[in-house]
Amino acid sequence: MYLYGASGHGKVIAEIAEENNIAINAFIDQNVLKTEFLEYKVLHGIPDMDADFIISIGNNFTRKKIADSNPTLNFMKLFHPRSIISKKCVINVGTVVMGGVTINPESKIGRHCIINTNSSIDHDCIIEDFVHISPNAALAGDVKVGEGTHIGIGANIIQGIRIGKWCTIGAGAVIIKDVPDGATVVGNPGRIIKIKNNY
Template structure:
């Protein structure tokens, strides 16, 4: 496979999530120049060097951190970087899907027609996003999440592993949807939800 050079590209975050994204990049033939991580004990990951700070030559950056708030802070502090979209070859993405800068699509994910996914989102392993969904910036859909059609997920929301959301539901910004929850009602901003059916256990400012 021919290697694809995307300017000078680093992965910000040298832990497990970063390793997964590195392998996706390798599968796509993308050249990685190294990782960025503040952990002094990390000198090399997957054979790539680890730097404590972004080199001045950095042009392209993938923020390989699962925490949505931290990911946003890093992007806000590096507004001049280019953020490539990384898509695993073993995912299925409709040609009529819109993807924002910095979004990563993991292996086995399925994204159907007329889905709009914002910037810096994570669509994790085997997640399913059906037609006409809107996923705002900095959302993380964990492995095996299933969204029916016409679902809206607000900015910064983390949808836990195995969550199911029925059609037409609107989930607010910066929510946490606990693992395995089944969502059958709209959720306002800033809520934590668990259970089947999903129940709000904490609201913003509680």
């Protein structure tokens, strides 16, 4: 397996692979000054199109750009052995689930998502592609999160909420109303502080 992105997020994903006894061939990174990372070799191009890959980059837009630019790569999914994942949920390729996460029945997780440490996704949630659910964030049942959205650390989202595409939910925010595409929301209760149209 190759990890695409030799940075801090890559450290966490590498350890998950090691915990699962999955061999890491090398990291891939565009920074030509990086030649070694976590004692693994760093390459600056894709050496084997038939290998397995994970994009180990935290930025949602960058993950989407890499995935869209490499549609034929065999992206895998990776789960920390100390996560709790219902057998009745669906998780798509490229997604990584960190330690302490709970994902409950009938939830659907899209492609290339990050479900980060100790976060909780309850029943019947829909998480679209390229979403990042940060550590200790909690989603109640039947929450929908649109493509590319970043749910900040420790945020709480009540049941039935719809959050649009490419939103930013601030750290510790409490979301009790639906959120439109491109919105940045902070506070308790959550309030919109800006909306970007070019996401």
